[in-house]
Amino acid sequence: MQFPSPVAVKWIADFIGAKIIGNNIGYATGINEIHKVEPGDLVFVDHPKYYEKCINSNASFIIINKETAVPEEKALLLVNNPFDAYCKIVQHFRPFEPSSKMISSSATIGEGSFIYPNAFIGNHVSIGNNTIIYPNVTIMDHCIVGHNVVVQPGTVIGSSAFYYNTKKDREVWYKKMPDCGRVIIEDDVEIGAGCTIDRGVSHDTIIGKGTKMDNMIHIGHDTVIGKNCLIAAQVGIAGVVTLKDGVTLWGQVGVSKTLTIGANAVILAQSGVGGDLEGNKAYFGSPVQDARVKQKEMVWVKRIPELWDKVMGKKGGG
Amino acid sequence: MQFPSPVAVKWIADFIGAKIIGNNIGYATGINEIHKVEPGDLVFVDHPKYYEKCINSNASFIIINKETAVPEEKALLLVNNPFDAYCKIVQHFRPFEPSSKMISSSATIGEGSFIYPNAFIGNHVSIGNNTIIYPNVTIMDHCIVGHNVVVQPGTVIGSSAFYYNTKKDREVWYKKMPDCGRVIIEDDVEIGAGCTIDRGVSHDTIIGKGTKMDNMIHIGHDTVIGKNCLIAAQVGIAGVVTLKDGVTLWGQVGVSKTLTIGANAVILAQSGVGGDLEGNKAYFGSPVQDARVKQKEMVWVKRIPELWDKVMGKKGGG
Amino acid sequence: MQFPSPVAVKWIADFIGAKIIGNNIGYATGINEIHKVEPGDLVFVDHPKYYEKCINSNASFIIINKETAVPEEKALLLVNNPFDAYCKIVQHFRPFEPSSKMISSSATIGEGSFIYPNAFIGNHVSIGNNTIIYPNVTIMDHCIVGHNVVVQPGTVIGSSAFYYNTKKDREVWYKKMPDCGRVIIEDDVEIGAGCTIDRGVSHDTIIGKGTKMDNMIHIGHDTVIGKNCLIAAQVGIAGVVTLKDGVTLWGQVGVSKTLTIGANAVILAQSGVGGDLEGNKAYFGSPVQDARVKQKEMVWVKRIPELWDKVMGKKGGG
Numbered sequence: 001m002q003f004p005s006p007v008a009v010k011w012i013a014d015f016i017g018a019k020i021i022g023n024n025i026g027y028a029t030g031i032n033e034i035h036k037v038e039p040g041d042l043v044f045v046d047h048p049k050y051y052e053k054c055i056n057s058n059a060s061f062i063i064i065n066k067e068t069a070v071p072e073e074k075a076l077l078l079v080n081n082p083f084d085a086y087c088k089i090v091q092h093f094r095p096f097e098p099s100s101k102m103i104s105s106s107a108t109i110g111e112g113s114f115i116y117p118n119a120f121i122g123n124h125v126s127i128g129n130n131t132i133i134y135p136n137v138t139i140m141d142h143c144i145v146g147h148n149v150v151v152q153p154g155t156v157i158g159s160s161a162f163y164y165n166t167k168k169d170r171e172v173w174y175k176k177m178p179d180c181g182r183v184i185i186e187d188d189v190e191i192g193a194g195c196t197i198d199r200g201v202s203h204d205t206i207i208g209k210g211t212k213m214d215n216m217i218h219i220g221h222d223t224v225i226g227k228n229c230l231i232a233a234q235v236g237i238a239g240v241v242t243l244k245d246g247v248t249l250w251g252q253v254g255v256s257k258t259l260t261i262g263a264n265a266v267i268l269a270q271s272g273v274g275g276d277l278e279g280n281k282a283y284f285g286s287p288v289q290d291a292r293v294k295q296k297e298m299v300w301v302k303r304i305p306e307l308w309d310k311v312m313g314k315k316g317g318g
Numbered sequence: 319m320q321f322p323s324p325v326a327v328k329w330i331a332d333f334i335g336a337k338i339i340g341n342n343i344g345y346a347t348g349i350n351e352i353h354k355v356e357p358g359d360l361v362f363v364d365h366p367k368y369y370e371k372c373i374n375s376n377a378s379f380i381i382i383n384k385e386t387a388v389p390e391e392k393a394l395l396l397v398n399n400p401f402d403a404y405c406k407i408v409q410h411f412r413p414f415e416p417s418s419k420m421i422s423s424s425a426t427i428g429e430g431s432f433i434y435p436n437a438f439i440g441n442h443v444s445i446g447n448n449t450i451i452y453p454n455v456t457i458m459d460h461c462i463v464g465h466n467v468v469v470q471p472g473t474v475i476g477s478s479a480f481y482y483n484t485k486k487d488r489e490v491w492y493k494k495m496p497d498c499g500r501v502i503i504e505d506d507v508e509i510g511a512g513c514t515i516d517r518g519v520s521h522d523t524i525i526g527k528g529t530k531m532d533n534m535i536h537i538g539h540d541t542v543i544g545k546n547c548l549i550a551a552q553v554g555i556a557g558v559v560t561l562k563d564g565v566t567l568w569g570q571v572g573v574s575k576t577l578t579i580g581a582n583a584v585i586l587a588q589s590g591v592g593g594d595l596e597g598n599k600a601y602f603g604s605p606v607q608d609a610r611v612k613q614k615e616m617v618w619v620k621r622i623p624e625l626w627d628k629v630m631g632k633k634g635g636g
Numbered sequence: 637m638q639f640p641s642p643v644a645v646k647w648i649a650d651f652i653g654a655k656i657i658g659n660n661i662g663y664a665t666g667i668n669e670i671h672k673v674e675p676g677d678l679v680f681v682d683h684p685k686y687y688e689k690c691i692n693s694n695a696s697f698i699i700i701n702k703e704t705a706v707p708e709e710k711a712l713l714l715v716n717n718p719f720d721a722y723c724k725i726v727q728h729f730r731p732f733e734p735s736s737k738m739i740s741s742s743a744t745i746g747e748g749s750f751i752y753p754n755a756f757i758g759n760h761v762s763i764g765n766n767t768i769i770y771p772n773v774t775i776m777d778h779c780i781v782g783h784n785v786v787v788q789p790g791t792v793i794g795s796s797a798f799y800y801n802t803k804k805d806r807e808v809w810y811k812k813m814p815d816c817g818r819v820i821i822e823d824d825v826e827i828g829a830g831c832t833i834d835r836g837v838s839h840d841t842i843i844g845k846g847t848k849m850d851n852m853i854h855i856g857h858d859t860v861i862g863k864n865c866l867i868a869a870q871v872g873i874a875g876v877v878t879l880k881d882g883v884t885l886w887g888q889v890g891v892s893k894t895l896t897i898g899a900n901a902v903i904l905a906q907s908g909v910g911g912d913l914e915g916n917k918a919y920f921g922s923p924v925q926d927a928r929v930k931q932k933e934m935v936w937v938k939r940i941p942e943l944w945d946k947v948m949g950k951k952g953g954g
Contacts, residue, residue, distance in 0.1 A: 102435045117738045118756050118772070120436050120453035120471070135756035135774045136436070136790070138453045138471035138511075150812075153756070153774035153792040154454070154832070156471040159511035162532035162551065172506045172528040173546040173564070176468075188808045193774075193795035193832040194852075196472070196511040196533040196551075210808040214798035215832040215854045216512075216872070218533050218551045228809040233798065233832075233854045234872045234890070236534075236552045236569050246809070251872050252890045252908075254552070254570045254588055270890055270908045270922045272570075272588045286588045286604070286922070287616075298923075300622040304936040304943070307622070310629055311946055420753045438754050438771035438789070454754070456771045456789035456829075472772070474789040477829035480850035480869065490824045490846040491864040491882070494786075514790070514829040514851040514869075534830075536851050536869045554852070554870045554887050572870070572888045572906055590888075590906045604906045604922070605934075618940040625940070628947055 001180035001202055002030040003093060009061055009075050012042070015092070016085035018063065018077035022070040028061045031090065031180060033203040033222050035240055035258060044086040083165045087178050090202075094180040097123050097141060110147065122158065128187065140199065143183040151185075152193035152215070158183045161201045161221030161239060177201050181222060186210075192217065192233070201239075208245065220257065232269070244279060254286075319498035319520055320348040321411060327379055327393050330360070333410070334403035336381065336395035340388040346379045349408065349498060351521040351540050353558055353576060362404040401483045405496050408520075412498040415441050415459060428465065440476065446505065458517065461501040469503075470511035470533070476501045479519045479539030479557060495519050499540060504528075510535065510551070519557075526563065538575065550587070562597060572604075637816035637838055638666040639729060645697055645711050648678070651728070652721035654699065654713035658706040664697045667726065667816060669839040669858050671876055671894060680722040719801045723814050726838075730816040733759050733777060746783065758794065764823065776835065782823035788851070791831040794819045797857030797875060799837050813837050817858060822846075828853065828869070837875075844881065856893065868905070880915060890922075902927075 006027035013020045029040035034050075037043055037059045044063035045054040054062055061075050063082040070076050079085045103109075103121040110129035115121065119137040127133070128147035137151050140158030151157065161181075164174035181200020185191070185207045192215035199205055200222040207219070208227040217231055220239035225231075230248045237243075238257035247261050250269040255261070262279025272286035282291040289297070324345035331338045347358035352368075355361055355377045362381035363372040372380050379393050381400040388394050397403045421427075421439040428447035433439065437455040445451070446465035455469050458476030469475065479499075482492035499518020503509070503525045510533035517523055518540040525537070526545040535549055538557035543549075548566045555561075556575035565579050568587040573579070580597025590604035600609040607615070642663035649656045665676035670686075673679055673695045680699035681690040690698055697711050699718040706712050715721045739745075739757040746765035751757065755773040763769070764783035773787050776794030787793065797817075800810035817836020821827070821843045828851035835841055836858040843855070844863040853867055856875035861867075866884045873879075874893035883897050886905040891897070898915025908922035918927040925933070 098432050098434070100435060114734050116734070116756065117736060118436055118454070118754055118774075120434065134776075134795075136454050136472070136754070136772050136792075138436075140452075140471070150796070152795045152832075153776070154472060154512075154772070154790060154830075156454075156511040156533075159452075159470045159533060160468070162510060162530070164530060164548075168546075168564075174528065174530045174548065176508060176530075190812060192798060193792040193834075194472075194512060194790075194830060194854075196470075198511075198533070210810065212798070212800060212810045212812075215792075215795060215834070216534065216852065218512075220551070228804075230800075230810065233856070233874070234552070234870070238551070238569065246804075251874065251892075252570070252888070256569075256587065269892065269910075270588075270906075274587075297619060300626070301619060301933060301937060303626065304622065304940065307626060307629055308936070308939065308943060311943055416750050416752070418753060436754055436772070438752065454772050454790070456754075458770075458789070472790060472830075474772075474829040474851075477770075477788045477851060478786070480828060480848070482848060482866075486864075486882075492846065492848045492866065494826060494848075512790075512830060514788075516829075516851070534852065536830075538869070552870070556869070556887065570888070574887075574905065588906075592905075615937060618944070619937060621944065622940065625944060625947055 001032075001090075001094065003028065006040075009077070012061070012089065013077055016063070016077065016079055016088055018079045018085065021067060021076040021078060023060075023073055023075040026060060026073075026075060031086075031093075031202045032059070033181075033201065033240060034059075036203045036222070042089070044082040046082040083175070090178040090180045094142075094178070099123055099141075104141075116153075134193075143185070143199065145185045146187035146189065146209075148188050149185055150190040152191060152195075154193050155191055155195040155197075157185065157191075157197050158199045159196055161198045163201050163221060163239065179221065181205065183207075186227075189213075195219070198239070214251075226263070247279075319350075319408075319412065321346065324358075327395070330379070330407065331395055334381070334395065334397055334406055336397045336403065339385060339394040339396060341378075341391055341393040344378060344391075344393060349404075349411075349520045350377070351499075351519065351558060352377075354521045354540070360407070362400040364400040401493070408496040408498045412460075412496070417441050417459075422459075434471075452511075461503070461517065463503045464505035464507065464527075466506050467503055468508040470509060470513075472511050473509055473513040473515075475503065475509075475515045476517045477514055479516045481519050481539060481557065497539065499523065501525075504545075507531075513537070516557070532569075544581070565597075637668075637726075637730065639664065642676075645713070648697070648725065649713055652699070652713065652715055652724055654715045654721065657703060657712040657714060659696075659709055659711040662696060662709075662711060667722075667729075667838045668695070669817075669837065669876060670695075672839045672858070678725070680718040682718040719811070726814040726816045730778075730814070735759055735777075740777075752789075770829075779819040779821075779835065781821045782825065782845075784824050785821055786826040787821075788827060788829035788831075790829050791827055791833075793821065793827075793833050794835045795832050797834045797837045799857060799875065815857065817841065819843075822863075825849075831855070834875070850887075862899070883915075 028042040032041040042061040043059040063077045104123040107121045107125040109127045112130040116135040118135045122141040127145045131149040134153040138156045143158040163177045179201045183205045186209040188210045194216045197219040198221040203222045206224045211229040213231045214233040218236040223241040226245035232251040234252045237255040240258040242260040244263035246264040248266045255273045266282040268284040271288045284291040285294040346360040350359040360379040361377040381395045422441040425439045425443040427445045430448040434453040436453045440459040445463045449467040452471040456474045461476040481495045497519045501523045504527040506528045512534045515537040516539040521540045524542045529547040531549045532551040536554040541559040543561045544563035550569040552570045555573040558576040560578040562581035564582040566584045573591045584600045586602040589606045602609040603612040664678040668677040678697040679695040699713045740759045743757045743761040745763045748766040752771040754771045758777040763781045767785040770789040774792045779794040799813045815837045819841045822845040824846045830852045833855040834857040839858045842860045847865040849867045850869040854872040859877040861879045862881035868887040870888045873891040876894040878896040880899035882900040884902045891909045902918045904920040907924045920927040921930040
């Protein structure tokens with residue numbers, strides 16, 4: 001999320017009760033995913049394991065619970081509980097803003113677009129031209145939908161991320177990260193029925209121009225799908241994934257978080273992707289492998305009985 | 319389901335045209351799942367295979383189609399068609415009660431809670447305080463939602479169970495069991511978008527305090543999820559399953575019916591669980607195995623070609 | 637799709653600017669799937685690979701981009717771009733007809749049926765007697781729902797097919813085939829919550845009498861499900877599939893396109909079906925195999941270490 005205008009680090013320190021270490025005259029321009037962070041951004045860190053990664057990232061302002069060295073152009077904001085401080089900032093700039101109307105009066109809808117009955121269009125949503133939103137679709141606050149887009153019935157755009165702060169010594173182990181990102185649906189995208197696309201926690205979830213999605217597809221927070229991808233029914237993609245252009249995922253494929261799939265890769269049905277994959281190749285299996293390697297492996301498994309007979313059979317085994 | 323007040327066995331016998339064998343002065347207190355049944359409960363059985371299990375269960379009143387011995391504190395209710403008799407009782411105490419309002423006038427909604435437009439709240443539903451129900455959510459009759467609960471858009475709570483009486487010599491093989499159970503969502507639970515949680519057939523489906531569910535999760539009838547469980551997107555859990563506290567299920571896991579997963583077990587993505595699992599361990603595969611055993615197995619499969627070459631190669635094979 | 641009345645081939649040629657080769661006095665009766673096509677039907681073909689199949693099919697009228705020989709009772713309609721010509725015809729006979737009412741005034745609803753609030757019933761939909769449509773259900777234009785049907789909350793009937801004309805030298809690679817087929821739900825069918833059933837592209841998607849579907853099931857375009865089938869939660873069936881009567885699919889099964897599963901076949905949970913299967917047998921695995929063969933294979937894999945020790949152990953390997 002970009003802030004509406006740059007925010008003085010002194011104001012932020014005051015607001016969350018932090019001590020500033022380092023650059024105390026700077027201005028923060030936004031909040032971002034640690035994988036996407038840019039100069040000017042504010043992030044938080046509360047676990048020693050991630051201190052260094054955070055301080056050495058592109059972020060300019062770091063909410064932290066330990067006093068430590070920091071490059072002079074950056075600032076640490078020292079507090080006891082960085083998670084709570086972060087939540088306070090997000091909720092200030094992106095407060096819960098309930099809507100009681102089926103189409104919010106702050107939403108804009110382009111020429112030639114049609115919204116069916118029972119669709120919900122939240123606050124500050126922008127919908128382009130010649131776009132069709134079918135019945136029982138939900139588009140939550142701040143999402144952006146392009147031109148010539150089709151959203152089939154029952155689909156949800158902008159649901160909240162499945163992303164929690166975990167501490168198992170509390171009564172409630174998991175506390176939700178408040179989210180301030182959006183979903184951006186580019187032009188010429190078609191989304192099937194019953195899909196769910198989570199908004200970014202702090203960055204945006206993006207579906208690239210010309211991509212086509214079948215029914216019941218789940219897209220996690222801050223995930224970026226390239227142009228002209230083809231995603232078949234019941235695929236699930238976790239958070240902070242990158243699909244390059246022209247990727248094809250067949251039915252019921254699962255993709256784990258924070259990984260990248262290269263351009264024009266094809267993932268065959270029911271595969272499970274757990275790490276980065278090169279483009280321009282076909283993959284299969286759970287866990288996924290090069291499709292030809294996996295196919296050979298399936299043939300090898302069929303040969304075990306022959307091997308067994310050869311080794312054991314003549315010696316009275318089997 | 320508990321009856322509104324205890325019901326005389328004589329009234330029940332009269333109502334369904336049954337002959338009473340055994341205790342004819344008792345009062346039935348409710349109807350229950352055979353796996354959950356308690357003294358005072360009424361059950362039915364129509365297949366000789368289950369006669370003994372039913373008669374020896376905690377149930378006090380058994381609708382049955384065969385005269386047989388019964389402990390003296392219990393009663394058999396002898397009819398030709400126990401399934402039809404059972405349906406008649408359920409439909410009497412839990413009749414179809416259509417609602418034409420988006421929020422039923424018999425529903426109660428706590429302080430600080432917000433119901434978005436296009437959400438449907440059925441008859442006798444109870445929603446606690448500070449709970450958010452997003453657009454296009456459906457909560458069917460008699461369900462109970464606690465405090466500080468979030469239900470993301472498009473989710474269905476209290477859909478009917480997938481549970482049928484089967485006879486393949488009828489024109490329609492499968493006849494629905496009428497359901498009289500509820501869904502109970504405890505405090506601090508968060509449920510993602512596009513989930514479906516079936517109500518209990520005769521017991522309740524329960525989501526324990528602090529449990530967090532991602533999008534498109536299916537929970538079957540009479541299933542009980544413990545506290546602080548974490549369930550990732552597109553998981554499916556069948557009916558009458560027990561998840562103990564702190565269980566984690568990763569994406570697209572499937573769990574078969576009437577089994578128990580122990581506390582703090584972790585089931586890796588796309589696994590298929592077909593039987594009980596001990597707690598405090600990680601599992602993987604379809605069918606599921608101890609994750610380390612499964613990982614070793616995957617390595618062994620890779621070694622078949624080496625084995626083949628060794629055994630066959632020198633003898634002209636391969 | 638049947639045309640409202642037979643349409644002269646000369647009118648069609650005129651409408652799309654085609655040259656007629658062959659029978660120029662015939663009447664086309666409808667548009668159909670190439671797998672389902674009948675005499676009188678109009679089809680299109682734009683790829684040399686499919687010219688012969690199309691010309692030798694039952695179709696009487698073929699929109700094509702190459703002049704070629706044709707049996708005398710048939711006609712070719714020669715155009716530069718058969719896909720665009722086909723789209724023009726479909727959109728003429730099945731124009732986009734938006735509805736702003738929750739229940740279209742052209743829909744008919746039988747006696748004893750109940751439509752819950754927030755359900756959307758499109759134009760020309762027909763619903764039989766004693767059918768229940770739960771909240772937040774969407775039934776799109778032209779679909780037909782029989783008697784004694786139950787559609788649980790959030791389900792979508794008649795969403796658009798995931799079926800595209802592909803050309804990777806355009807900016808947008810995938811262009812949607814306009815669809816003119818319907819969904820037909822026969823009597824005594826029950827459909828769970830959160831399902832999506834796509835309408836046929838040119839034929840109909842059919843759910844046979846007495847079939848029961850659990851939650852979150854996806855059914856592709858032009859697929860025909862037999863009578864008394866049982867489909868568990870989160871199953872996905874692609875387009876143009878045939879399930880014969882009495883087929884059982886357990887949870888999370890995936891079925892690929894244009895194949896047939898024989899009567900009374902049982903597919904175990906999480907299996908992936910990639911080709912035709914004979915009836916009256918059980919299957920398991922991804923890709924699917926005869927269940928007994930697959931079970932034996934799983935046992936053989938467990939024996940690799942023993943084989944390894946035997947072969948390698950005594951020679952210092954392992």
